[in-house]
Amino acid sequence: MTHPWDERPEGERLQKVLAAAGVASRRVCEQYIVEGRVSVDGRVVTELGTRIDPATAEVEVDGVPVQLDVGKRYLMLNKPKGVVSSMSDEQGRPDLSRYAEQVGERVYNVGRLDAETTGLLVLTNDGELANVLAHPSYGVEKTYLATVRGVVKQEALRRLRQGVELDDGPIAADRVRIVGEPAGGRTIVEITLHSGRNRIVRRMLAAVGHPVIDLVRRSFGPLHLGSLGAGRMRDLTKVEVGALLALARDAKAHDGTAHGAPSRPARGKASGTKKRDPR
DSSP states (O other): OOOTTSSOOSSEEHHHHHHHTTSSOHHHHHHHHHTTOEEETTEEEOOTTOEEOTTTOOEEETTEEOOOOTTOOEEEEEEOTTOOSSSOOTTOOOOTHHHHHHHTSOOEEESOOOTTOEEEEEEESOHHHHHHHHOGGGOOOEEEEEEEESOOOHHHHHHHHHOEEETTEEEOOSEEEEOSOOBTTEEEEEEEEOOOOTTHHHHHHHHTTOOEEEEEEEEETTEEOTTOOTTOEEEOOHHHHHHHHHHHHHHHHTBOSTTSOBSSOOTTOOTTOOOOOOO
16 A cells, blocks of 8 residues: 555655754655665655655654744743733733743743743643643643742641542542652642642642742653753744654644543543643
């Protein structure tokens, strides 16, 4: 059985498309193809003469999706405190438009962080990817560092893992641990969850008697904030973009309904909750 692109004279050579996408030089891309490391539409390709349509083909290298559209932008921002997660604010507060203007293209934020929460926020002009990653039902995992009041005991961590009851339903952390020794009547807690409910981290910690003083999102799915300074922004690497595309691909592959909701709901997610990012 032949594939639609097997004998197609039109299109662009696969190695040229890969090189244009920034995977590697054309010669190295040819080597990848010969070694069987490249697949097109789910089929491994080893012929150097293969031509594809970059607008429709789904290409992977070593199982990681490659973004062939060079017009797509993906950026990581370390959102500072006091900036609202929108491109304009009716109240005149600092917003994300100042960062979007630096990109030179129309980009949007993936999900939200409240004004007082800092940390990792993704900006992109890839609407399809943004919709998947931001949709709370897909349960993209996020990790936060929370400085809280009081000395957190193991009992509080146990309650967070097992689940606490909030006004909009129960919720449990995927992982939670104390980072370092408590000092000055404060404790730093690392908490990971994939719920999409509004201000969920703050509400969970308040529910176990430890109100949040400071909150930073350190990771979003496969992305990690690293040493990126507050208010700084950078393009994602090809590896990071591939990891995001893989995450979105896997989420859609597990989609169990016709409306885009996956078969695996976010842990502890109550029905009927608003579509917002946790913070």
